[in-house]
Amino acid sequence: MxxxxxxxxxxxxxxxxxxxxxxxxxxxxxxxxxxxxxxxxxxxxxxxxxxxxxxxxxxxxxxxxxxxxxxxxxxxxxxxxxxxxxxxxxxxxxxxxxxxxxxxxxxxxxxxxxxxxxxxxxxxxxCKPPIYMGPEYITYFSDKTIDEELQRDSRITWIVEFYANWSSDCQSFAPVFADLSLKYNCAGLRFAKVDIGRYGDISQRYGVSTSPLAKQLPTLALYQGGREMMRRPMVDNKGRAVSWTFNEENIIREFNLNELFQKSKKLSKGRGLKGEEQSSFEPEEGSDEPQPETDDQQQSTETKKEK
Missing domain, CATH: 1.20.1270 (Substrate Binding Domain Of Dnak; Chain:A; Domain 2)
Structure with a gap:
Protein backbone atom coordinates (compact mmCIF):
# COMPACT_ATOMS: atom_id res chain seq x y z
CA MET A 1 0.00 0.00 0.00
CA CYS A 127 25.61 26.33 -7.86
CA LYS A 128 22.76 27.51 -5.65
CA PRO A 129 19.25 26.04 -5.50
CA PRO A 130 16.64 27.98 -7.50
CA ILE A 131 14.83 30.70 -5.53
CA TYR A 132 11.05 30.55 -5.45
CA MET A 133 9.66 33.04 -7.97
CA GLY A 134 5.98 32.07 -7.99
CA PRO A 135 2.93 34.21 -7.20
CA GLU A 136 2.73 35.81 -3.76
CA TYR A 137 1.39 38.83 -1.91
CA ILE A 138 4.28 39.66 0.39
CA THR A 139 5.93 42.92 1.45
CA TYR A 140 9.73 42.81 1.63
CA PHE A 141 11.06 44.89 4.53
CA SER A 142 14.50 46.44 4.80
CA ASP A 143 16.32 47.66 7.89
CA LYS A 144 14.92 51.16 7.25
CA THR A 145 11.28 50.23 6.68
CA ILE A 146 10.45 47.40 9.07
CA ASP A 147 9.93 49.49 12.25
CA GLU A 148 7.88 52.15 10.48
CA GLU A 149 5.60 49.69 8.66
CA LEU A 150 4.91 47.52 11.71
CA GLN A 151 3.86 50.58 13.74
CA ARG A 152 2.13 52.55 10.97
CA ASP A 153 -1.41 51.27 11.64
CA SER A 154 -2.33 49.47 14.86
CA ARG A 155 -5.35 47.87 13.16
CA ILE A 156 -3.15 45.87 10.78
CA THR A 157 -1.81 42.49 11.86
CA TRP A 158 1.52 41.52 10.30
CA ILE A 159 2.92 38.01 9.94
CA VAL A 160 6.63 38.42 9.31
CA GLU A 161 9.08 35.77 8.19
CA PHE A 162 12.70 36.27 9.20
CA TYR A 163 14.81 34.39 6.68
CA ALA A 164 18.22 34.12 4.99
CA ASN A 165 18.84 33.24 1.36
CA TRP A 166 21.59 30.78 2.24
CA SER A 167 19.26 28.70 4.46
CA SER A 168 17.88 25.63 2.70
CA ASP A 169 15.00 25.49 5.21
CA CYS A 170 13.99 29.04 4.27
CA GLN A 171 14.15 28.21 0.57
CA SER A 172 11.93 25.17 1.08
CA PHE A 173 9.46 27.19 3.16
CA ALA A 174 9.16 30.01 0.58
CA PRO A 175 6.34 28.42 -1.51
CA VAL A 176 4.37 27.55 1.65
CA PHE A 177 4.52 31.12 2.95
CA ALA A 178 3.68 32.49 -0.50
CA ASP A 179 0.62 30.25 -0.72
CA LEU A 180 -0.58 31.43 2.70
CA SER A 181 -0.17 35.06 1.61
CA LEU A 182 -2.37 34.43 -1.43
CA LYS A 183 -5.10 32.82 0.69
CA TYR A 184 -5.17 35.11 3.74
CA ASN A 185 -3.78 38.52 2.76
CA CYS A 186 -6.28 41.38 3.15
CA ALA A 187 -6.36 44.98 4.35
CA GLY A 188 -6.09 44.04 8.01
CA LEU A 189 -3.84 40.97 7.71
CA ARG A 190 -0.55 41.39 5.87
CA PHE A 191 2.41 39.14 5.14
CA ALA A 192 6.02 40.29 5.06
CA LYS A 193 9.57 38.97 4.85
CA VAL A 194 12.90 40.39 5.93
CA ASP A 195 16.32 39.01 5.00
CA ILE A 196 18.25 39.03 8.27
CA GLY A 197 21.17 37.42 6.51
CA ARG A 198 21.52 40.74 4.70
CA TYR A 199 20.41 43.09 7.50
CA GLY A 200 22.34 41.91 10.54
CA ASP A 201 21.11 44.71 12.80
CA ILE A 202 17.51 43.46 12.39
CA SER A 203 18.66 40.06 13.63
CA GLN A 204 19.86 41.65 16.87
CA ARG A 205 16.90 44.04 17.32
CA TYR A 206 14.27 41.37 16.85
CA GLY A 207 16.13 38.56 18.61
CA VAL A 208 16.41 36.09 15.74
CA SER A 209 19.76 34.32 15.52
CA THR A 210 21.28 33.59 12.11
CA SER A 211 23.59 30.91 13.52
CA PRO A 212 23.01 27.47 11.92
CA LEU A 213 23.45 25.94 15.38
CA ALA A 214 20.51 27.93 16.80
CA LYS A 215 18.17 26.57 14.09
CA GLN A 216 15.95 29.67 14.28
CA LEU A 217 15.60 30.09 10.51
CA PRO A 218 13.00 30.54 9.31
CA THR A 219 11.17 32.33 12.13
CA LEU A 220 7.55 33.49 11.88
CA ALA A 221 6.35 36.28 14.17
CA LEU A 222 2.93 37.91 14.53
CA TYR A 223 2.83 41.68 15.21
CA GLN A 224 -0.09 43.87 16.22
CA GLY A 225 0.42 47.58 16.75
CA GLY A 226 4.18 47.11 16.41
CA ARG A 227 4.26 44.60 19.30
CA GLU A 228 5.20 40.96 18.90
CA MET A 229 2.34 38.73 20.02
CA MET A 230 3.83 35.30 19.25
CA ARG A 231 6.51 33.57 17.22
CA ARG A 232 7.41 30.13 15.95
CA PRO A 233 9.67 28.39 16.57
CA MET A 234 9.96 29.28 20.23
CA VAL A 235 13.45 29.55 21.73
CA ASP A 236 14.63 27.78 24.89
CA ASN A 237 16.85 29.29 27.60
CA LYS A 238 19.96 28.10 25.74
CA GLY A 239 19.06 30.11 22.64
CA ARG A 240 18.13 27.07 20.56
CA ALA A 241 14.88 26.78 18.67
CA VAL A 242 12.30 24.31 19.93
CA SER A 243 11.54 21.81 17.16
CA TRP A 244 8.51 22.88 15.11
CA THR A 245 7.24 21.79 11.70
CA PHE A 246 6.68 24.62 9.21
CA ASN A 247 3.75 23.22 7.28
CA GLU A 248 0.59 25.04 6.27
CA GLU A 249 -1.66 23.23 8.75
CA ASN A 250 0.53 24.06 11.75
CA ILE A 251 0.79 27.73 10.79
CA ILE A 252 -2.96 28.11 10.27
CA ARG A 253 -3.67 26.48 13.63
CA GLU A 254 -0.95 28.12 15.74
CA PHE A 255 -1.44 31.64 14.35
CA ASN A 256 -5.24 31.22 14.21
CA LEU A 257 -5.27 32.52 10.63
CA ASN A 258 -8.90 31.69 9.92
CA GLU A 259 -10.15 33.82 12.81
CA LEU A 260 -7.66 36.59 12.07
CA PHE A 261 -8.79 36.63 8.46
CA GLN A 262 -12.47 36.90 9.37
CA LYS A 263 -11.77 39.83 11.71
CA SER A 264 -9.53 41.51 9.15
CA LYS A 265 -12.16 41.30 6.42
CA LYS A 266 -14.35 43.59 8.53
CA LEU A 267 -11.61 46.21 8.34
CA SER A 268 -11.53 45.73 4.56
CA LYS A 269 -15.28 46.32 4.27
CA GLY A 270 -15.07 49.34 6.55
CA ARG A 271 -12.37 50.86 4.39
CA GLY A 272 -14.36 50.20 1.23
CA LEU A 273 -17.50 51.85 2.65
CA LYS A 274 -15.59 54.89 3.85
CA GLY A 275 -13.93 55.20 0.46
CA GLU A 276 -17.36 55.49 -1.16
CA GLU A 277 -18.48 58.14 1.34
CA GLN A 278 -15.31 60.16 0.89
CA SER A 279 -15.71 60.28 -2.89
CA SER A 280 -18.11 63.25 -2.45
CA PHE A 281 -16.39 65.17 0.35
CA GLU A 282 -13.03 65.59 2.09
CA PRO A 283 -12.45 64.12 5.58
CA GLU A 284 -12.38 66.42 8.53
CA GLU A 285 -9.08 67.37 10.06
CA GLY A 286 -8.02 65.26 13.02
CA SER A 287 -10.42 62.44 12.13
CA ASP A 288 -9.38 59.10 13.61
CA GLU A 289 -11.38 57.06 11.09
CA PRO A 290 -9.40 54.60 8.89
CA GLN A 291 -8.40 56.10 5.56
CA PRO A 292 -8.53 54.05 2.34
CA GLU A 293 -5.15 53.41 0.79
CA THR A 294 -4.59 54.80 -2.67
CA ASP A 295 -2.67 52.92 -5.34
CA ASP A 296 0.34 55.21 -4.84
CA GLN A 297 0.34 54.53 -1.10
CA GLN A 298 0.13 50.80 -1.64
CA GLN A 299 3.02 50.91 -4.09
CA SER A 300 5.15 52.83 -1.60
CA THR A 301 4.58 50.31 1.17
CA GLU A 302 4.58 47.11 -0.86
CA THR A 303 7.97 46.27 -2.32
CA LYS A 304 7.46 43.13 -4.34
CA LYS A 305 10.25 40.66 -5.00
CA GLU A 306 12.48 41.63 -7.90
CA LYS A 307 12.08 39.21 -10.73
Whole structure:
Protein backbone atom coordinates (compact mmCIF):
# COMPACT_ATOMS: atom_id res chain seq x y z
CA MET A 1 0.00 0.00 0.00
CA UNK A 2 2.82 2.38 0.89
CA UNK A 3 4.53 1.61 -2.43
CA UNK A 4 1.34 2.36 -4.37
CA UNK A 5 0.85 5.64 -2.47
CA UNK A 6 4.45 6.65 -3.16
CA UNK A 7 4.08 5.82 -6.85
CA UNK A 8 0.85 7.82 -7.12
CA UNK A 9 2.50 10.78 -5.39
CA UNK A 10 5.45 10.59 -7.79
CA UNK A 11 3.17 10.50 -10.84
CA UNK A 12 1.12 13.40 -9.49
CA UNK A 13 4.25 15.54 -9.09
CA UNK A 14 5.91 14.31 -12.30
CA UNK A 15 5.29 17.54 -14.28
CA UNK A 16 6.84 19.56 -11.46
CA UNK A 17 9.81 17.17 -11.23
CA UNK A 18 10.31 17.45 -14.99
CA UNK A 19 10.48 21.25 -14.76
CA UNK A 20 13.04 20.97 -11.95
CA UNK A 21 15.24 18.62 -13.97
CA UNK A 22 15.61 21.35 -16.59
CA UNK A 23 17.45 23.54 -14.06
CA UNK A 24 21.27 23.28 -13.78
CA UNK A 25 21.20 22.81 -10.01
CA UNK A 26 19.02 19.70 -10.16
CA UNK A 27 20.68 18.28 -13.27
CA UNK A 28 24.12 18.51 -11.65
CA UNK A 29 22.84 17.16 -8.33
CA UNK A 30 21.27 14.18 -10.07
CA UNK A 31 24.47 13.17 -11.84
CA UNK A 32 26.51 13.64 -8.66
CA UNK A 33 24.00 11.47 -6.81
CA UNK A 34 24.38 8.53 -9.22
CA UNK A 35 28.15 9.02 -9.73
CA UNK A 36 29.27 5.98 -7.75
CA UNK A 37 26.60 3.77 -9.34
CA UNK A 38 27.80 4.81 -12.81
CA UNK A 39 31.47 4.19 -11.95
CA UNK A 40 30.77 0.81 -10.37
CA UNK A 41 28.57 -0.39 -13.25
CA UNK A 42 30.21 1.25 -16.30
CA UNK A 43 31.53 -1.41 -18.73
CA UNK A 44 35.22 -1.03 -19.49
CA UNK A 45 35.79 0.87 -16.24
CA UNK A 46 34.39 -1.32 -13.50
CA UNK A 47 36.72 -4.20 -14.45
CA UNK A 48 39.69 -2.18 -13.18
CA UNK A 49 38.20 -1.29 -9.80
CA UNK A 50 39.01 -2.92 -6.48
CA UNK A 51 36.42 -5.17 -4.83
CA UNK A 52 35.96 -7.28 -1.70
CA UNK A 53 33.53 -9.72 -3.27
CA UNK A 54 34.45 -13.38 -2.94
CA UNK A 55 33.73 -14.02 -6.61
CA UNK A 56 36.00 -11.15 -7.63
CA UNK A 57 33.27 -9.45 -9.68
CA UNK A 58 34.31 -5.78 -9.53
CA UNK A 59 31.25 -4.65 -11.52
CA UNK A 60 28.86 -5.38 -8.67
CA UNK A 61 28.48 -3.99 -5.13
CA UNK A 62 30.24 -5.78 -2.28
CA UNK A 63 28.60 -6.35 1.09
CA UNK A 64 30.06 -3.18 2.66
CA UNK A 65 28.82 -0.97 -0.16
CA UNK A 66 25.35 -2.48 0.12
CA UNK A 67 25.44 -1.81 3.85
CA UNK A 68 26.32 1.85 3.26
CA UNK A 69 23.54 2.22 0.67
CA UNK A 70 20.98 0.64 3.01
CA UNK A 71 22.07 2.99 5.79
CA UNK A 72 21.70 5.91 3.37
CA UNK A 73 18.13 4.83 2.58
CA UNK A 74 17.26 4.69 6.28
CA UNK A 75 18.70 8.18 6.93
CA UNK A 76 16.82 9.69 3.96
CA UNK A 77 13.53 8.13 5.11
CA UNK A 78 13.97 9.48 8.65
CA UNK A 79 14.83 12.97 7.42
CA UNK A 80 11.95 13.01 4.96
CA UNK A 81 9.44 12.31 7.74
CA UNK A 82 9.72 16.01 8.66
CA UNK A 83 9.92 17.29 5.09
CA UNK A 84 6.89 19.37 4.10
CA UNK A 85 7.51 19.93 0.38
CA UNK A 86 8.64 17.78 -2.52
CA UNK A 87 11.63 20.11 -2.84
CA UNK A 88 12.74 19.14 0.67
CA UNK A 89 12.34 15.43 -0.08
CA UNK A 90 14.53 15.70 -3.17
CA UNK A 91 17.02 17.96 -1.38
CA UNK A 92 17.48 15.41 1.42
CA UNK A 93 18.02 12.66 -1.13
CA UNK A 94 20.66 14.69 -2.98
CA UNK A 95 22.46 15.79 0.19
CA UNK A 96 22.84 12.40 1.86
CA UNK A 97 23.56 10.65 -1.42
CA UNK A 98 26.55 12.93 -1.91
CA UNK A 99 27.77 12.16 1.61
CA UNK A 100 27.44 8.43 0.91
CA UNK A 101 29.24 8.85 -2.43
CA UNK A 102 32.18 10.55 -0.69
CA UNK A 103 32.51 7.58 1.70
CA UNK A 104 32.15 5.03 -1.10
CA UNK A 105 34.68 6.72 -3.38
CA UNK A 106 37.25 7.08 -0.59
CA UNK A 107 36.78 3.43 0.26
CA UNK A 108 37.18 2.46 -3.39
CA UNK A 109 40.17 4.67 -4.22
CA UNK A 110 41.57 7.65 -2.30
CA UNK A 111 42.20 9.53 -5.54
CA UNK A 112 38.59 9.11 -6.62
CA UNK A 113 37.45 10.22 -3.18
CA UNK A 114 39.53 13.40 -3.32
CA UNK A 115 38.29 14.16 -6.84
CA UNK A 116 34.63 13.67 -5.90
CA UNK A 117 35.01 15.74 -2.72
CA UNK A 118 36.58 18.57 -4.74
CA UNK A 119 33.64 18.44 -7.15
CA UNK A 120 31.21 18.65 -4.23
CA UNK A 121 32.97 21.71 -2.81
CA UNK A 122 32.99 23.40 -6.23
CA UNK A 123 29.28 22.58 -6.65
CA UNK A 124 28.33 24.10 -3.27
CA UNK A 125 30.31 27.29 -4.00
CA UNK A 126 29.09 27.87 -7.55
CA CYS A 127 25.61 26.33 -7.86
CA LYS A 128 22.76 27.51 -5.65
CA PRO A 129 19.25 26.04 -5.50
CA PRO A 130 16.64 27.98 -7.50
CA ILE A 131 14.83 30.70 -5.53
CA TYR A 132 11.05 30.55 -5.45
CA MET A 133 9.66 33.04 -7.97
CA GLY A 134 5.98 32.07 -7.99
CA PRO A 135 2.93 34.21 -7.20
CA GLU A 136 2.73 35.81 -3.76
CA TYR A 137 1.39 38.83 -1.91
CA ILE A 138 4.28 39.66 0.39
CA THR A 139 5.93 42.92 1.45
CA TYR A 140 9.73 42.81 1.63
CA PHE A 141 11.06 44.89 4.53
CA SER A 142 14.50 46.44 4.80
CA ASP A 143 16.32 47.66 7.89
CA LYS A 144 14.92 51.16 7.25
CA THR A 145 11.28 50.23 6.68
CA ILE A 146 10.45 47.40 9.07
CA ASP A 147 9.93 49.49 12.25
CA GLU A 148 7.88 52.15 10.48
CA GLU A 149 5.60 49.69 8.66
CA LEU A 150 4.91 47.52 11.71
CA GLN A 151 3.86 50.58 13.74
CA ARG A 152 2.13 52.55 10.97
CA ASP A 153 -1.41 51.27 11.64
CA SER A 154 -2.33 49.47 14.86
CA ARG A 155 -5.35 47.87 13.16
CA ILE A 156 -3.15 45.87 10.78
CA THR A 157 -1.81 42.49 11.86
CA TRP A 158 1.52 41.52 10.30
CA ILE A 159 2.92 38.01 9.94
CA VAL A 160 6.63 38.42 9.31
CA GLU A 161 9.08 35.77 8.19
CA PHE A 162 12.70 36.27 9.20
CA TYR A 163 14.81 34.39 6.68
CA ALA A 164 18.22 34.12 4.99
CA ASN A 165 18.84 33.24 1.36
CA TRP A 166 21.59 30.78 2.24
CA SER A 167 19.26 28.70 4.46
CA SER A 168 17.88 25.63 2.70
CA ASP A 169 15.00 25.49 5.21
CA CYS A 170 13.99 29.04 4.27
CA GLN A 171 14.15 28.21 0.57
CA SER A 172 11.93 25.17 1.08
CA PHE A 173 9.46 27.19 3.16
CA ALA A 174 9.16 30.01 0.58
CA PRO A 175 6.34 28.42 -1.51
CA VAL A 176 4.37 27.55 1.65
CA PHE A 177 4.52 31.12 2.95
CA ALA A 178 3.68 32.49 -0.50
CA ASP A 179 0.62 30.25 -0.72
CA LEU A 180 -0.58 31.43 2.70
CA SER A 181 -0.17 35.06 1.61
CA LEU A 182 -2.37 34.43 -1.43
CA LYS A 183 -5.10 32.82 0.69
CA TYR A 184 -5.17 35.11 3.74
CA ASN A 185 -3.78 38.52 2.76
CA CYS A 186 -6.28 41.38 3.15
CA ALA A 187 -6.36 44.98 4.35
CA GLY A 188 -6.09 44.04 8.01
CA LEU A 189 -3.84 40.97 7.71
CA ARG A 190 -0.55 41.39 5.87
CA PHE A 191 2.41 39.14 5.14
CA ALA A 192 6.02 40.29 5.06
CA LYS A 193 9.57 38.97 4.85
CA VAL A 194 12.90 40.39 5.93
CA ASP A 195 16.32 39.01 5.00
CA ILE A 196 18.25 39.03 8.27
CA GLY A 197 21.17 37.42 6.51
CA ARG A 198 21.52 40.74 4.70
CA TYR A 199 20.41 43.09 7.50
CA GLY A 200 22.34 41.91 10.54
CA ASP A 201 21.11 44.71 12.80
CA ILE A 202 17.51 43.46 12.39
CA SER A 203 18.66 40.06 13.63
CA GLN A 204 19.86 41.65 16.87
CA ARG A 205 16.90 44.04 17.32
CA TYR A 206 14.27 41.37 16.85
CA GLY A 207 16.13 38.56 18.61
CA VAL A 208 16.41 36.09 15.74
CA SER A 209 19.76 34.32 15.52
CA THR A 210 21.28 33.59 12.11
CA SER A 211 23.59 30.91 13.52
CA PRO A 212 23.01 27.47 11.92
CA LEU A 213 23.45 25.94 15.38
CA ALA A 214 20.51 27.93 16.80
CA LYS A 215 18.17 26.57 14.09
CA GLN A 216 15.95 29.67 14.28
CA LEU A 217 15.60 30.09 10.51
CA PRO A 218 13.00 30.54 9.31
CA THR A 219 11.17 32.33 12.13
CA LEU A 220 7.55 33.49 11.88
CA ALA A 221 6.35 36.28 14.17
CA LEU A 222 2.93 37.91 14.53
CA TYR A 223 2.83 41.68 15.21
CA GLN A 224 -0.09 43.87 16.22
CA GLY A 225 0.42 47.58 16.75
CA GLY A 226 4.18 47.11 16.41
CA ARG A 227 4.26 44.60 19.30
CA GLU A 228 5.20 40.96 18.90
CA MET A 229 2.34 38.73 20.02
CA MET A 230 3.83 35.30 19.25
CA ARG A 231 6.51 33.57 17.22
CA ARG A 232 7.41 30.13 15.95
CA PRO A 233 9.67 28.39 16.57
CA MET A 234 9.96 29.28 20.23
CA VAL A 235 13.45 29.55 21.73
CA ASP A 236 14.63 27.78 24.89
CA ASN A 237 16.85 29.29 27.60
CA LYS A 238 19.96 28.10 25.74
CA GLY A 239 19.06 30.11 22.64
CA ARG A 240 18.13 27.07 20.56
CA ALA A 241 14.88 26.78 18.67
CA VAL A 242 12.30 24.31 19.93
CA SER A 243 11.54 21.81 17.16
CA TRP A 244 8.51 22.88 15.11
CA THR A 245 7.24 21.79 11.70
CA PHE A 246 6.68 24.62 9.21
CA ASN A 247 3.75 23.22 7.28
CA GLU A 248 0.59 25.04 6.27
CA GLU A 249 -1.66 23.23 8.75
CA ASN A 250 0.53 24.06 11.75
CA ILE A 251 0.79 27.73 10.79
CA ILE A 252 -2.96 28.11 10.27
CA ARG A 253 -3.67 26.48 13.63
CA GLU A 254 -0.95 28.12 15.74
CA PHE A 255 -1.44 31.64 14.35
CA ASN A 256 -5.24 31.22 14.21
CA LEU A 257 -5.27 32.52 10.63
CA ASN A 258 -8.90 31.69 9.92
CA GLU A 259 -10.15 33.82 12.81
CA LEU A 260 -7.66 36.59 12.07
CA PHE A 261 -8.79 36.63 8.46
CA GLN A 262 -12.47 36.90 9.37
CA LYS A 263 -11.77 39.83 11.71
CA SER A 264 -9.53 41.51 9.15
CA LYS A 265 -12.16 41.30 6.42
CA LYS A 266 -14.35 43.59 8.53
CA LEU A 267 -11.61 46.21 8.34
CA SER A 268 -11.53 45.73 4.56
CA LYS A 269 -15.28 46.32 4.27
CA GLY A 270 -15.07 49.34 6.55
CA ARG A 271 -12.37 50.86 4.39
CA GLY A 272 -14.36 50.20 1.23
CA LEU A 273 -17.50 51.85 2.65
CA LYS A 274 -15.59 54.89 3.85
CA GLY A 275 -13.93 55.20 0.46
CA GLU A 276 -17.36 55.49 -1.16
CA GLU A 277 -18.48 58.14 1.34
CA GLN A 278 -15.31 60.16 0.89
CA SER A 279 -15.71 60.28 -2.89
CA SER A 280 -18.11 63.25 -2.45
CA PHE A 281 -16.39 65.17 0.35
CA GLU A 282 -13.03 65.59 2.09
CA PRO A 283 -12.45 64.12 5.58
CA GLU A 284 -12.38 66.42 8.53
CA GLU A 285 -9.08 67.37 10.06
CA GLY A 286 -8.02 65.26 13.02
CA SER A 287 -10.42 62.44 12.13
CA ASP A 288 -9.38 59.10 13.61
CA GLU A 289 -11.38 57.06 11.09
CA PRO A 290 -9.40 54.60 8.89
CA GLN A 291 -8.40 56.10 5.56
CA PRO A 292 -8.53 54.05 2.34
CA GLU A 293 -5.15 53.41 0.79
CA THR A 294 -4.59 54.80 -2.67
CA ASP A 295 -2.67 52.92 -5.34
CA ASP A 296 0.34 55.21 -4.84
CA GLN A 297 0.34 54.53 -1.10
CA GLN A 298 0.13 50.80 -1.64
CA GLN A 299 3.02 50.91 -4.09
CA SER A 300 5.15 52.83 -1.60
CA THR A 301 4.58 50.31 1.17
CA GLU A 302 4.58 47.11 -0.86
CA THR A 303 7.97 46.27 -2.32
CA LYS A 304 7.46 43.13 -4.34
CA LYS A 305 10.25 40.66 -5.00
CA GLU A 306 12.48 41.63 -7.90
CA LYS A 307 12.08 39.21 -10.73
Missing amino acids: GLITGLCTFLYHLPQIYKWLLKPYYITSFFMTIAFLVVRKAPGLCEHLATQREDGNSCDFDWRELEILMFLSAIVMMKNRRAITLDQHIGNLFLFSKVANVILFFRLDVRLGILYLALCVAFVMT
